[in-house]
Amino acid sequence: MKKILALSLTFLLAICSITFISCGQKTARSSYEIECKLVDNLIEGKEKVTFYNNTENSFTSLKFNLFANAFREEAKYKPIADQYYNRAYYSGESYGDMQILKAYDQKEELEFNVVGEDQNVLEVNLNKEIFPEESVTIFIEYTITLANVIARTGIGENTINLANFYPILCGINDGAFYECVYYASGDPYFSDCADYLVTLSCSEEYIVASSGEIKSSKVEDSIQVSTYKIDNARSFCMVLSKDFEILSDKVGDVEINYYFYNDSLATRSLQTAKKSMEYFQNTFGEYPYKKYSVVQTDFIQGGMEFPALVMISDDLEESAYNEVIVHETAHQWWQTAVGNNEIEYGFLDEGLTEYSVILFYENHPEYSLSREMLINQSEKTYKLFCSVYDKLFLKVDTSMLRSLKDFTSEYEYVNVAYIKPCIMFDNLRITIGEEKFFASLKDYYEEYKFKNATPDDLVSRFENRVGEVHKYFNSFFEGKEVI
Numbered sequence: 001m002k003k004i005l006a007l008s009l010t011f012l013l014a015i016c017s018i019t020f021i022s023c024g025q026k027t028a029r030s031s032y033e034i035e036c037k038l039v040d041n042l043i044e045g046k047e048k049v050t051f052y053n054n055t056e057n058s059f060t061s062l063k064f065n066l067f068a069n070a071f072r073e074e075a076k077y078k079p080i081a082d083q084y085y086n087r088a089y090y091s092g093e094s095y096g097d098m099q100i101l102k103a104y105d106q107k108e109e110l111e112f113n114v115v116g117e118d119q120n121v122l123e124v125n126l127n128k129e130i131f132p133e134e135s136v137t138i139f140i141e142y143t144i145t146l147a148n149v150i151a152r153t154g155i156g157e158n159t160i161n162l163a164n165f166y167p168i169l170c171g172i173n174d175g176a177f178y179e180c181v182y183y184a185s186g187d188p189y190f191s192d193c194a195d196y197l198v199t200l201s202c203s204e205e206y207i208v209a210s211s212g213e214i215k216s217s218k219v220e221d222s223i224q225v226s227t228y229k230i231d232n233a234r235s236f237c238m239v240l241s242k243d244f245e246i247l248s249d250k251v252g253d254v255e256i257n258y259y260f261y262n263d264s265l266a267t268r269s270l271q272t273a274k275k276s277m278e279y280f281q282n283t284f285g286e287y288p289y290k291k292y293s294v295v296q297t298d299f300i301q302g303g304m305e306f307p308a309l310v311m312i313s314d315d316l317e318e319s320a321y322n323e324v325i326v327h328e329t330a331h332q333w334w335q336t337a338v339g340n341n342e343i344e345y346g347f348l349d350e351g352l353t354e355y356s357v358i359l360f361y362e363n364h365p366e367y368s369l370s371r372e373m374l375i376n377q378s379e380k381t382y383k384l385f386c387s388v389y390d391k392l393f394l395k396v397d398t399s400m401l402r403s404l405k406d407f408t409s410e411y412e413y414v415n416v417a418y419i420k421p422c423i424m425f426d427n428l429r430i431t432i433g434e435e436k437f438f439a440s441l442k443d444y445y446e447e448y449k450f451k452n453a454t455p456d457d458l459v460s461r462f463e464n465r466v467g468e469v470h471k472y473f474n475s476f477f478e479g480k481e482v483i
């Protein structure tokens with residue numbers, strides 16, 4: 001995600017009360033075949049999930065995150081942070097939910113329960129044990145009621161955002177399913193890569209942007225039914241609008257589509273997406289999919305990344321719009337391809353993504369943003385944060401190895417997970433030199449593409465090239481660095 005901080009003293013004081021809190025490479029993967037029908041604000045869905053057990057443990061049940069259930073009225077963790085509430089719920093209070101109707105395998109119905117800290121997890125009992133390297137196929141029928149909210153999932157005034165529109169297998173962490181609570185701040189995601197085949201039925205009036213490549217499409221009685229496919233993806237997302245215009249271009253074999261409804265500089269926006277795709281491919285490694293969709297949406301925050309599709313808020317200042325496109329494009333390398341547990345260490349993808357934006361601008365002088373200017377700005381912003389926290393709380397915790405729930409505000413999270421890592425990477429680059437710095441990042445991408453990486457994995461790729469650097473990284477990770 002790209003967060004745009006508009007800082008005022010009132011905001012700085014207000015935020016003090018706001019709390020918020022791996023893909024294993026394998027020859028076989030889990031897969032989803034999802035069929036869903038959208039009518040008004042209701043989705044009726046059915047998914048066939050094949051879980052491939054690439055762990056050393058056996059499983060007698062499967063667990064799925066039910067992110068769309070975070071929008072129900074009685075949710076313990078509100079999906080929208082207080083400071084964004086009124087803007088996000090543009091038509092007043094609105095709620096949604098996710099109901100699980102039925103779970104079954106090829107033989108029989110399966111017992112299931114909605115569990116977790118905030119009714120955020122579906123557990124389906126399998127009636128058998130799935131051993132390592134075995135797979136199991138089950139079916140889940142469900143409904144989702146969409147709230148009127150400009151979030152990852154919801155109905156906006158111009159678009160319908162359909163992230164999290166299906167039960168998604170919890171990511172595997174240390175051989176067990178990792179449950180994600182839908183925190184309002186940060187990106188509360190952790191999942192393994194899988195193959196997706198998604199069929200959406202909706203009014204023919206909608207133009208659909210999706211993570212996948214279109215495989216078939218037909219219209220009957222004003223209803224369009226289209227099937228999309230993507231392999232080796234961490235999730236699947238769609239955005240619908242009756243007003244989308246589309247501009248397209250190519251980078252090598254990769255097709256880039258820009259969906260928009262209110263952008264007087266649309267050609268420039270597409271060019272920024274194209275240039276960043278070219279630059280990151282050359283700098284980090286090949287983009288892993290055949291299609292990339294940049295989608296202008298009703299979205300409360302700056303932007304949000306999904307595999308092969310990114311949301312860009314229609315509510316951004318002109319100067320921020322390009323930056324968010326570059327940021328979300330960089331996430332295709334850091335988060336979409338190289339995944340990580342975004343709840344336990346969100347800085348791993350956000351920090352590298354934010355530094356990738358600086359690299360992009362440094363190499364594209366036409367945007368008039370130099371490396372020196374951006375690093376100076378990062379240092380100033382970070383030092384201001386330290387002094388504000390010092391004054392307000394008489395101490396500042398800058399440790400990066402913290403769970404989302406342990407950050408006291410979005411202001412703290414952005415400074416620690418986005419801005420501070422830019423300083424960390426830039427200082428490292430100066431110390432070890434250009435060649436080893438970029439070779440290490442290429443190694444990291446190549447080694448952990450389609451897997452989930454940890455901070456130690458990142459450090460190990462640098463150590464492989466330059467020798468001992470873990471003390472340097474640890475000083476930043478643990479908040480003991482001197483800036």
Ligand SMILES: [Zn+2]
Nearest residue numbers: 001002350353
């Ligand atoms: Zn981000």
